[in-house]
Amino acid sequence: MSEDSEAEHIAKLYGDFYDVVRRIPKGRVLTYGQLAELAGRPGAARAAGAAMRCAPETLGLPWQRVIGKKSKGQGRVSIHDPIGGAIQRQLLESEGVEFTEAGGVPLGVFGWLPE
DNA sequence: CAGGTGACTCTTT
DNA sequence: GAAAGAGCCACCT
Secondary structure, three states: OOOOHHHHHHHHHOHHHHHHHHOOOOOOEEEHHHHHHHOOOOOOHHHHHHHHHHOOHHHOOOHHHEEEEEEOOEEEOOOOOHHHHHHHHHHHHHHOOOOOOOOOEEHHHHEOOOO
């Protein structure tokens, strides 16, 4: 059967993005722009967002480690859905990621810089 | 091929 | 700091 046919289709389209997300260490975060760049698609931050949005949970992807860039090396949960956003924040806090009072994440501390 | 959409990002008001 | 505009890429119809 092919109940995962759709998931396979998506994994095929955004495989490059998912491969990078898998390498994000626990307690670290990455911006969509950085994800796109590391995935070999510089400037495709929007596509990276689409990849996270369609990411099948069956892949066990740490999508919560991908956030949006706010300003001055600060990240911020960019999920439109308030429920999903709260879940992402909770997941990140569980990994040791701290949020500022303004709801931002200091990328200089929790941002992942691949060698 | 053209138009619409989006978990983006930057600049300007 | 919020809101609006513009630029960007990838996917779908």
